[in-house]
Amino acid sequence: MRERLEALRKEAEVAIQAADDLEQLRDLRVQYLGKKGELTAVLRGMKDVSAEDRPVIGGLANEIRSQIENLLAEKETAEREAALEKRLAAEAIDVTLAARPQPLGGMHPITAVVEQIEDIFTGMGFVVAEGPEVETDRYNFEALNLPQDHPARDMQDSFYITPEILLRTHTSPVQVRTMEEKEGQVPVKIICPGKVYRRDDDDATHSHQFYQVEGLVVDRGIAMSELHGILAAFAEKMFGMALETRLRPSYFPFTEPSVEMDISCIKCSGKGCRMCKQTGWIEILGAGMVHPRVLEGAGYDSERYTGFAFGMGPDRIALLKYGIDDIRHLYTNDLKFLRQFQSV
Amino acid sequence: MLVSYRWLQKYVDLKETTPAQLAEALTRGGIEVDVIENRDGGVEKVIVGEVVGMEPHPDADKLRVCSVDVGTDELLQIVCGAANVAPGQKVPVAIHGAKLPGGIKIKKSKLRGVPSQGMICSAKELGLPEKLLPKEQQEGILVLPDEAGIGTDVKEILGLNDHVLELDLTPNRSDCLSMTGVAYEVAALLDREVSLPQSKEAATKGEKPLELVLDAEDDCPFYAAQVVEGLQVAPSPQWMQNILLASGIRPINNIVDITNYVMLEMGQPLHAFDYDQVTDGEIVVRRAHPGEQVVTLDGVTRACDAETLLITDGTQPIGIAGVMGGANSEVKETTTTLLLESAYFAPPSIRKAARKLGLRSEASSRFEKGVDPERIIPALNRAVELLGEYALGKPASNVKTQSLGGSNEVTVTLRHERLIGVLGVQIPEEAVQDIFRRLRFPMEKGDGVYHVQVPSRRPDISIEVDLIEEVARLYGYHRIPTTLPWGQQSPGVLTEEQRIRRIIRRTLQEVGLFEVLNYSLTSPARLSEVEFPLATGYRPIRLTMPMSDERKVLRTCLIPQLIETAEYNVHRREAGAQLFELGKIYLSDEKKLTQLPEERWELAGLITGETLAKHWDQEAQSPDFFSVKGILEHLFLRLGVKDVSMRSARYKGWHPGRTAEILLDGTPIGLLGQLHPQVEEAHDLGETYAFQVAVAPIITKVEGVIPTARPLPRYPAVTRDLALVVDQEVPVAQLEATIREIGADLVESVTLFDMFTGAQIGEGKKNIAYALNYRAEERTLTDDEVNLRHDEIVAQLSTRFDAKLRQ
Numbered sequence A: 001m002r003e004r005l006e007a008l009r010k011e012a013e014v015a016i017q018a019a020d021d022l023e024q025l026r027d028l029r030v031q032y033l034g035k036k037g038e039l040t041a042v043l044r045g046m047k048d049v050s051a052e053d054r055p056v057i058g059g060l061a062n063e064i065r066s067q068i069e070n071l072l073a074e075k076e077t078a079e080r081e082a083a084l085e086k087r088l089a090a091e092a093i094d095v096t097l098a099a100r101p102q103p104l105g106g107m108h109p110i111t112a113v114v115e116q117i118e119d120i121f122t123g124m125g126f127v128v129a130e131g132p133e134v135e136t137d138r139y140n141f142e143a144l145n146l147p148q149d150h151p152a153r154d155m156q157d158s159f160y161i162t163p164e165i166l167l168r169t170h171t172s173p174v175q176v177r178t179m180e181e182k183e184g185q186v187p188v189k190i191i192c193p194g195k196v197y198r199r200d201d202d203d204a205t206h207s208h209q210f211y212q213v214e215g216l217v218v219d220r221g222i223a224m225s226e227l228h229g230i231l232a233a234f235a236e237k238m239f240g241m242a243l244e245t246r247l248r249p250s251y252f253p254f255t256e257p258s259v260e261m262d263i264s265c266i267k268c269s270g271k272g273c274r275m276c277k278q279t280g281w282i283e284i285l286g287a288g289m290v291h292p293r294v295l296e297g298a299g300y301d302s303e304r305y306t307g308f309a310f311g312m313g314p315d316r317i318a319l320l321k322y323g324i325d326d327i328r329h330l331y332t333n334d335l336k337f338l339r340q341f342q343s344v
Numbered sequence B: 001m002l003v004s005y006r007w008l009q010k011y012v013d014l015k016e017t018t019p020a021q022l023a024e025a026l027t028r029g030g031i032e033v034d035v036i037e038n039r040d041g042g043v044e045k046v047i048v049g050e051v052v053g054m055e056p057h058p059d060a061d062k063l064r065v066c067s068v069d070v071g072t073d074e075l076l077q078i079v080c081g082a083a084n085v086a087p088g089q090k091v092p093v094a095i096h097g098a099k100l101p102g103g104i105k106i107k108k109s110k111l112r113g114v115p116s117q118g119m120i121c122s123a124k125e126l127g128l129p130e131k132l133l134p135k136e137q138q139e140g141i142l143v144l145p146d147e148a149g150i151g152t153d154v155k156e157i158l159g160l161n162d163h164v165l166e167l168d169l170t171p172n173r174s175d176c177l178s179m180t181g182v183a184y185e186v187a188a189l190l191d192r193e194v195s196l197p198q199s200k201e202a203a204t205k206g207e208k209p210l211e212l213v214l215d216a217e218d219d220c221p222f223y224a225a226q227v228v229e230g231l232q233v234a235p236s237p238q239w240m241q242n243i244l245l246a247s248g249i250r251p252i253n254n255i256v257d258i259t260n261y262v263m264l265e266m267g268q269p270l271h272a273f274d275y276d277q278v279t280d281g282e283i284v285v286r287r288a289h290p291g292e293q294v295v296t297l298d299g300v301t302r303a304c305d306a307e308t309l310l311i312t313d314g315t316q317p318i319g320i321a322g323v324m325g326g327a328n329s330e331v332k333e334t335t336t337t338l339l340l341e342s343a344y345f346a347p348p349s350i351r352k353a354a355r356k357l358g359l360r361s362e363a364s365s366r367f368e369k370g371v372d373p374e375r376i377i378p379a380l381n382r383a384v385e386l387l388g389e390y391a392l393g394k395p396a397s398n399v400k401t402q403s404l405g406g407s408n409e410v411t412v413t414l415r416h417e418r419l420i421g422v423l424g425v426q427i428p429e430e431a432v433q434d435i436f437r438r439l440r441f442p443m444e445k446g447d448g449v450y451h452v453q454v455p456s457r458r459p460d461i462s463i464e465v466d467l468i469e470e471v472a473r474l475y476g477y478h479r480i481p482t483t484l485p486w487g488q489q490s491p492g493v494l495t496e497e498q499r500i501r502r503i504i505r506r507t508l509q510e511v512g513l514f515e516v517l518n519y520s521l522t523s524p525a526r527l528s529e530v531e532f533p534l535a536t537g538y539r540p541i542r543l544t545m546p547m548s549d550e551r552k553v554l555r556t557c558l559i560p561q562l563i564e565t566a567e568y569n570v571h572r573r574e575a576g577a578q579l580f581e582l583g584k585i586y587l588s589d590e591k592k593l594t595q596l597p598e599e600r601w602e603l604a605g606l607i608t609g610e611t612l613a614k615h616w617d618q619e620a621q622s623p624d625f626f627s628v629k630g631i632l633e634h635l636f637l638r639l640g641v642k643d644v645s646m647r648s649a650r651y652k653g654w655h656p657g658r659t660a661e662i663l664l665d666g667t668p669i670g671l672l673g674q675l676h677p678q679v680e681e682a683h684d685l686g687e688t689y690a691f692q693v694a695v696a697p698i699i700t701k702v703e704g705v706i707p708t709a710r711p712l713p714r715y716p717a718v719t720r721d722l723a724l725v726v727d728q729e730v731p732v733a734q735l736e737a738t739i740r741e742i743g744a745d746l747v748e749s750v751t752l753f754d755m756f757t758g759a760q761i762g763e764g765k766k767n768i769a770y771a772l773n774y775r776a777e778e779r780t781l782t783d784d785e786v787n788l789r790h791d792e793i794v795a796q797l798s799t800r801f802d803a804k805l806r807q
């Protein structure tokens, strides 16, 4: 009996060691430890063993059973690991292969700039207002201190539809519309982005259609220093860098004093380069204190209230900010161009 | 306005101020200097020489060998090819080592074997502006005046040691359209002295008749004239020609040049009529009769209307006031007596006439902005003085004036407190007083106020805020600090509409579409290519004066330009295009607008060609109807818009079998479909899908809607498949509607997971397979319940659509 058990132990050890996959191990488990397995068969012969030998043989049989169990378990674990290793090795890929592209379009750079402008000004408490692109002569000109014979009407030759109706030449009419709607209430604090139109031949720096963002603040005690403060804060946020601003006198019929604001050149930081025509300065917007006639015309007492207005061109800002050399690129919609702004 | 630095120096002290510093001061003062041009163009070592001898070249017909005296011990031998070279002439000589504009260097050389010790120069070679040169200077060498001293630097003679500042004047600063005005401005900015020429009325014994009649009071309230006789027409002096050239005006002859010179100097345009052509020495200023014609001195016959202001001699027109003289009264070589006009013409009248006749001149542009009435007579005196000096003219009448309306002296009051309030900077009273001194505005100081007398040269100043601007300008805008507004603060926000438009843009960008911006103006032909039902019946709004046929009307649909954009890109080797535009269309049903049109925000998209390129493990992808429909549904899902449905539609320019009307709550809001193959072909596009939807109804639908959370399902769902055979024409949307209607509270979702046709199904039939999810909110559904409802659905589908259950 003992010999048979020892022989079984040897045989099982060899067989388990020789097995090289999990299936064989499963078979071996059945073969040795199963209900009809060899160990069971041997143990069935226990009845022939003498009573005093029984515990010893029984002990030995149990020892062999657990030994085979362990051997099987170890081997199984090893095999499972090997199989996993093998699978993982087979599954290896070249991680440097190109990705399967996900669709991604892009926003137009002008829209991007307009949104940036909106975000900066809403952050400073401005409300975004809109108005019609097809305007009356009254809102586009008359109410902005530009009567019929005003010489400044030459500056912005316009597209008329009838003698009274035209495509707006600036977003300034929204100023007047907003003030009229507010019926003398303060504060007025708006920006109005939108398309405007002028009779210009399209070339590298002109477009018959372009964008403008107009701004207006009306309240008690608004001074030119506030105009400077708000617009300097805007410029810094827009171009994302510390820059200097300077105001220069200018002329707009609907503001007085009128200013143009320059920023220190974003390319050369004011040292002088081609972009700033060696001046170190780049003009980015026009502004001024709202002309008393405009305030009065829109129902605001110009003695009690003052205000400032400004206008800037997102097209021009896009050209500056993104280094675009020709305004026509903005309206050609060449995908090779638009793709450059997927991250804006 | 072009300003010669050297000339300006005569009128205002520019000591220790370089042209660049002057430009900076002007720009900072609001007179923007666009360009500073160095007139010498790099000319060096070009001196005055006299041609003392001239021989033919032994080996070249057209060349001459000249002996030139340049003031050195020896004569220079110079080979010259110009036809006009002649002994006795003073000429510009580029000697050995000279430099000419464009970096050209002159050295001793040999021309056809004959040594040449320099070059005799033409005007062009010296960098003079070619188009302004008189005819005789456009070809051959430049002949200098006899007075030019031999050996003198030619830059001195031609005034090339100079800089010209190009001013970009704003419309309010017409006072700077003259050297006098610029001198006052510079004097104020830099706090310098001015010294301006003062001419008195010349004494005369002449008795030539001169009568002035003003018959158009509003257009010409003031007119002055004088007759000058004994004139000799000749070239004007070199210095005057130099100044005119520097100022961008072509020298013609002494008479014309003097009138132009005085205009530049004083800002007052003058006109000279040939006195002998003016009947009886009478000038009548009147409006034109309808249909009256004038031949202007450029030889063109101009038709006038009742608004055109004419200068006539009582019988016939001799000029269009302020715009151009008549051919009949033009000053010619033979003119000896002239009538010199100096007048005030009202800006609107001149602006209209100049625009109508398409004539813009230096004179009209000054009248258009209003000339200084105080300078009308001084300018006349100045011109008569110069005519005496440079054209032998003698006054043959007194200065005659005719004036309607009184003087317009303006006094404006400025409150110190208001000044501080508007500028936000504390300027001391003394500083303000000093600014008015620099401006040469007479001022009387009151208690906290300044009473300022505004000179007539500054018509732009008439109210308090004009003075505030003047003070700010001279105080320096750069000294205005930055402060932030205080007081009541309001939250800054986008409108709901703007916020939703942003979501639309972002969503479409993220599914692969590129935003484009097209022009609002387009052509009617382009618009008519593709029909857009929501704009049908509206006629595109036309411009009265379009710049081109391509930009003639306001768009009524966005798709045609998207097609154009796609075509443009495909022609530039793009394999496809995925585009969208969020913009307005403009609609009016009026024939002639009496009110503003409707401006409708629309969203349009176009997808053509490859949407994804062939990849190492993926085939190239291209759009079909359902991928584009998917984009729209994705967008609606993102926006939370429900109740969108589609139904098949047929419109011009669209594929008749692959186009759908998009409905929101049953109302059409747009179109989605494949473009008609003929349209695709016309634009070199492959299969192309487009859509356009109105934005407003979408916004109305989602504005302010906040999603409310529902409890998560607590009871299990039961899934049943439903395979049906129906006629191919039956739209599946109707089947689904029936399933949902009957399924009501029990059917949670309906998913179409299979659809096919084929012989096994039968001709004209399709097989449709749905997975239905049943679930009740408050209990576990029993099989019986589900079966009952499922059978009811099948029964209804069968009655309504003749659907057969497929086992």
Ligand SMILES: [Zn+2]
Pocket (backbone or CB within 6 Å): A265, A266, A267, A268, A269, A270, A271, A272, A273, A274, A275, A276, A277, A278, A280, A281
């Ligand atoms: Zn720079």
